[in-house]
Amino acid sequence: MTNIAVVNQIIPFSCVDGPGSRLVIFMQGCNYRCKSCHNPHTIDLCNNCGDCLPSCPTQALSLITSNNKPQVIWNEALCIQCDLCLSACPKQSSPKTQRYSVEQLLTQLRQQVRFLNGITISGGEASLQLPFIFELFSAIKADDELAHLTCMLDSNGSLSINGWKQLLPVLDGAMIDLKSWQQDTHRFITGRGNHRVINAIELLASKGKLHEVRLLHIPGISDFDTEITAVANHLKTLPKKVRIKLNAFQHHGVTGAALNWPTCSEAQIKQLATELTQHGVINIVLPSPYL
Template identity: 30%
Template sequence: MIGKIHSFESFGTVDGPGIRFVIFMQGCKFRCLYCHNPDTFDLGAASFMLSPEQVFGKMEKFKVFYKKGGVTISGGEPLLQPTFIKEFFKLCKAERIHTAIDTGGGCLTDEVKAALTYTDMVLLDVKCIDPDIHKSLTGQPLQPTLDFAEYLSEQGISVWIRYVLVPGITDRDDLIEKHADYVSSLKNVEKVEILPFHKLALSKYEKLGIEYALKDTEPPTAERIENAKNIYKNRGIKVN
């Protein structure tokens, strides 16, 4: 089993609890208009082709930190390579290292379910609760993500829900309220993370020759971020 990997981060602090080893997998079927990793889209363009054991070996030097924090497999869309995740997480769990997947949750195959048996936490992007806007924002249907969220809820796997706040698209009170109502219906959500839209990836798009559809969109104001946070807080949901 070989993983197609874009890159690594040795001291990740935003993709799950504590200090984490973060693996960015190559490949994604979504095409989120705000994506800041367009260089991960093409599954065939991996920078590293490594086995789970080889990746685990890369953690050796700083394992003392990861035993207190953990590992997170991000992307791209990591669920495109579920068998790699399962085999890698098996090695982590044998050493009692906390495991997390950062995903858009667009697929729930038997292989993905098998990988989830070794997964302590999922960071799940529910990118928009309106099916039509979700489709135009990501290029993919919403329902598979909701099916995935409900499976996590049934399985009792801890979840952090992520919501990218994009002015003119997802930063609408009615959409955020509906999203918050949906999150309230799930059993195992520890918190919601509001991620304000930014344009830091603009140069990546220019380099790849891909049109950046949101180049004229500005980040949300502090007031709008606070407004979104309050919508979740008013429902008793913890917000970061």
């Protein structure tokens, strides 16, 4: 079986996407519509309309016909990363994606394996391409040269329980975003409820596969401060090794109505950390940049 992944970006070395030095693959496509998203161009898949072509100053984009269908082609060698194509796209999508086979990514991993502790699949929402992830992680585990690498998933937690159970045998850890506590608030921010997120956190924790839960604090919008007791009581049930990562909302990359939302200051994120600590939550990690 050979699956192909639609990839937005690959970062060869990262120290902030899981433990140690990691190769990070950002998948294209997401099933959430977060108003607070700082990478909105990773949400939709390109529909090959070609509206982005006139915006490119270096003609790095072209439109061809493949199997009687139009297809936008991105020439990375000509691209100057001005991102004018992202602004031109009516869907806020990116034409600057690549398609990778499992073998192509294994080849890249072998070239860098001496410098890596593991691989992290992120997004967008990576779990939308679950068959590819399962095939890639399985191949890594079966490869003598790569088997020591940890395989981790960065996710919004929306994958079904059955989906997580399929992935668990080849998954070493997951980082899960909890956007808010109350259903209505979560739906307002993301367009979806959070029942699956809570279920995913509980399942992964029970299997020892939960590395980190992340809370994005948006003052006056997200409800972690107003629901502090309920949030803390849930987080306290998690294994002590699970990191509770607090992120401070900023406007970088954000579009639309969220540009009018208040940003989160260092004082506000520290206050949330203090309140969680007072309620018994441990292993809290604060962000380093606030601007």
